[in-house]
Structure formats: C-alpha cells, structure tokens
Amino acid sequence: MLLKNGITIDQLNRPLAQFITKHYVEKGPGKEGHWFQPLNNIHHNGEYGNFAGSVTPYKQLIGIGIIGLFLLLTACINFVNLATAQAISRSKEVGVRKVMGSRRDQLIWQFLSETTLITIIALLLACVLAELALPGMESLFGANTSFSLFGHPIIFIFLLVMLVLVSFLAGLYPAMIMSGFSPALAIKNKVSTTKSGGVGLRKTLVVVQFAITAILIVSTLVVIKQMSYIRDKSLGFDTKAIALINVPTDSLSKLKYNSFRDEILKKTGVNRVSFCSEAPSSGNNSETNFSYNSSKDADFQVNIKTADEDYFETFGLQLVAGKELSKSDTTKEFVVNETLLKKLNVSNPNEALGKMINLSGRKGPVVGVVKDFNNSSLRDAISPIAIFSNLNNYHTMAIKLESKEMVSTLKSIENTFNHTFPESIYSVKFIDDQIASYYQTERIMGVLFKVFAGVVIFISFIGLFGLISFIATQRTKEIAIRKVLGASNFELIKMLNSTFLWMVLIANMVAWPVAYIFISKWLASFQYRIDLSIWPFIIAMFISMVITLVTVTLRSYNAARANTIDALKYE
Structure with missing residues (x-):
C-alpha cells in the first residue's frame, strides 16, 4: 500500500490490532497476525526475504562495521604508540x-x-x-x-x-x-620518557590492542568451528546430488506430470524422482491446526508437507514405524515425524499407527512415523510434521542424480522439460545449495573474520616491533651496564620479554569476558550449536604470546648483542 503523507506504520498498526482482536482467535494454537514492511527494508530483512532472493541482513553490515572499527582503532593505537615513543x-x-x-x-x-x-x-x-x-x-x-x-x-x-x-x-x-x-x-x-607521553599510557594502548586481537581470534575460531559443525551435521535426509525443478501448477500441466516423470526416469544418471510441495528442509514452511484421534484441535500447529509415494526414498528419509505413503493424488493417509508424537505425549511410535488425523478438512489414518529431520535451518528447532499426498499442492520435482553424469543429465532434463512444458521457464537448484544459502551471512562473516584477524595480528606485530625498538634504544645504557655486571644475553632478552608478556596476559583477561558475551549471543541464534569451550580462548592467548615472544626476542636479541663499549664510552 502507498501511505498518505504523514502517515506512519505505527498509526496503521493500531486499527489493525483492533481488527485482529475482533476477528481472530486470541487463544488458538497458532498466532495469526499481519505485518507492515517498508519497501526500502526488503534488501536487509532476512525474516521476509525479497523478490530477488538475495538479502543482506543489517547484522551482517553491523558485523563488518565493527570489524572495520576494530581495525581502525588498532591502527590508531599503533600510530599513537610509535609517535609518542619517537617524541x-x-x-x-x-x-x-x-x-x-x-x-x-x-x-x-x-x-x-x-x-x-x-x-x-x-x-x-x-x-x-x-x-x-x-x-x-x-x-x-x-x-x-x-x-x-x-x-x-x-x-x-x-x-x-x-x-x-x-x-x-x-x-x-x-x-x-x-x-x-x-x-x-x-x-x-x-x-624524560615520562614526559614524552607516559610509559603507562603506551602500555595501556598495547593492552587494548592485544585485547582487540584476542577478541577477533576467539571469534574467528568459534565461527569456523560452528560453520564446520553445520556442514558436517546430518540433517536426517540425503542432500547430495538432488536437483529441485519448479514445475507448472495449472490443471493442464498437471495432466502431464506422469508422462514427464516417466521420461525423466528413463534418462541415464537419474535414480529417483518425486513430486512434492517442498524439499524436507525449506525456507517456505506452512503450518495449520489439526486434531489427533479426537474432534478437538491439538494445542499446537503442525508443519505440513505434500509429497508423492517416492518422496521418502528420493530424499533418504528413514521410517521408525509403519510404512511410506501409498500412491494417490488425494489425501488418504499421513506420515508424521517423531517430534509430533513427542508433543502429543506418545512415547511408542507404533501406538500412533491407525490413529486418525484431521487437518484443513483432510482426514486419514497415520500409516507411518518418519525419523526426525531438520525442516529448516539449524537456527530453528525441528517442527512437528505431517506428510500427505495432494496433487494440487505439488509445484516441485525432486530428482536424485548420479554425481558423475550430472551435467549431461541436467541438460537432457532441461530439453525434456522445455518440450513437455513449452510455455514454462525451466528453473533448477540443488538442495545442498539451498541449505547453504541459509548460512550465507555466517559464511561471509567467517571469511571476513579470518582475513581481518590476520590483518590485526600483522598490525600488532608491526606496532609491537616499533615499540620494543624504542624501548631497547632507551635502555641501551642499562643493558650495557647489566652486561658489564655479568648478565647473559638470555637474561636480558627475558627481562625485556617479561614486561610485554604481562601486558598480553592482562589483555587476554580483559578480552575473554567481552569475547564470551559476543560469541554466546551469536551462538544463541542457533538451535543446534557447538558447546563453547575454553580452547578458543587458550589458543587466542597462545597466539598473542607467540607474537610477543617472536617480536620482542628478535629486537631485544640485537640490543643484547650490541657492543657495551659503544654504549658506555661517553660515560
């Protein structure tokens, strides 16, 4: 809708709330409502998507901005440190x-x-x-x-x-x-050194710099581990080499479904074919009220998926009780998942077989119970699901392919599609690509975290090298006197390292709580996630200490090897 000048969304929401209160069921199993979304919000609101199917969420932009701010802050700290050191x-x-x-x-x-x-x-x-x-x-x-x-x-x-x-x-x-x-x-x-900016300030800035480095290292390690967990976790169904083709849904086209299926099955490289509304995991989920073995609706809604009898074998879904759907164009029976039975307090899957389900005017017995599978991204819990046949709701053909002959097979499928449905546009995507798109933001942030963590480590290395160079120069006479009094090169290097190692330790103690809060909130957005252990924090501290030891040792070794006569000949 095009709003009149001066009208805000808040003004529209008030009468809408009154409409919902008057006409909708307040205490039903499903919460019904409406939302107004500004058109300029469609590029950044992942909750609703957009016409292009490409959304850049605000949290991704904010994340990039925060990383950029960290980089700028680290660079500014380096400059202040080196400039005051050279004062x-x-x-x-x-x-x-x-x-x-x-x-x-x-x-x-x-x-x-x-x-x-x-x-x-x-x-x-x-x-x-x-x-x-x-x-x-x-x-x-x-x-x-x-x-x-x-x-x-x-x-x-x-x-x-x-x-x-x-x-x-x-x-x-x-x-x-x-x-x-x-x-x-x-x-x-x-x-004096005190009047040239204060040693205490420079140490504080080094602590802040290494705290930022530790936060980025911890975040990078956790993001990498979570994304690896997502890639490796079984979703409860087969995701490899399954192509999803949009098929036309008009009544004339539906008459051609069987002949189209037969032609596709004849092709070399095609294992299984199934007509369905959606793949097992989809961003397009539909829920409705239902009753189980009763005239009264359950106190929760069920996620519905329509599919033919080949759906289970095509996607490798496993049954824990009963059988798959029989061949039918209309709804005669249901297959439900384990989560639905758990919410109904049915402990034994076999007890559900034969019980009647009624949803949206469709009624039939439960003939099978399918093992739980993730019907959405791993951010969400598994929904209670009911699967049934209904030709009118099919708009997708799922094709299980042989990996070796995929390119030639898809080209042949496209030719058959264009011949069978000449007025429709051929569109294909793979289920694993669809699932990967759920985590596009996390994938991008993971890459950026890796790159920027590397840049921050490099900046820290340069800044620390410059600072230790200045300190070594300022303490040239002290080092020479210590050598005259019998100090070894190792003892001198140890002396210069100890100060910086303490700063790194303090920086990590500051960074750990901040990193923990940030990472915990990020992981909380996933229903299925890794356990946050101590190891990313230990590794971050270890990397910080290695950087410090290498940097300080390289420069302090040269200072320790310097000729004491050159430093003391004017005394």
Missing part, C-alpha cells in the same frame, strides 16, 4: 622551534598536518587496494560491486570523514605531548 628523538626540533618563536598551537598544527599527510597517503593506497580487492569481494558476496569516489558520493564523504577522524584520533595526543616540551630541557636533550 624524545624530536625534542631538540621542538626546543629550537620554540626558541625561534613558535607558539604551541603552531606546533600542534604542524604535527597534526604531518599525521594528516600520512593518512592521505594511506587512503590513496587503500583506494588502490580496494580496487584490486573488488573481484574477491564480488565472489564473496555474490553480487556486482563497484568502487568509484565520484560516481558514489557517499564513498567520497565516508573517506573524507575517515581522513578527519583518523588524523584527529591518531595525531592529537602526540601533538599535545610534543608541543608541550620545555625548550630548555628539549635543547639539552633532557626530556
């Missing part, structure tokens, strides 16, 4: 400029402009890398992606905001520190 080496420059008449605000603008220039160069390089990454992004998201600064003004505005924001966040604090040096102390090279 002492520029103290004489600041002292001379102040003596020559520079005001503090002029020095601040000088250092901010230097940061801005670095950020501009980084943005230009990022634009080149973004252009090179487009083919990979298109493959990952399955959509055409373009990058144009002036063709898409929002990108230009975003980069401009990033330029200002990053330059300010990364450059302001170092500029304030360096511009505040005393001219007399700066020229005499007597500016």
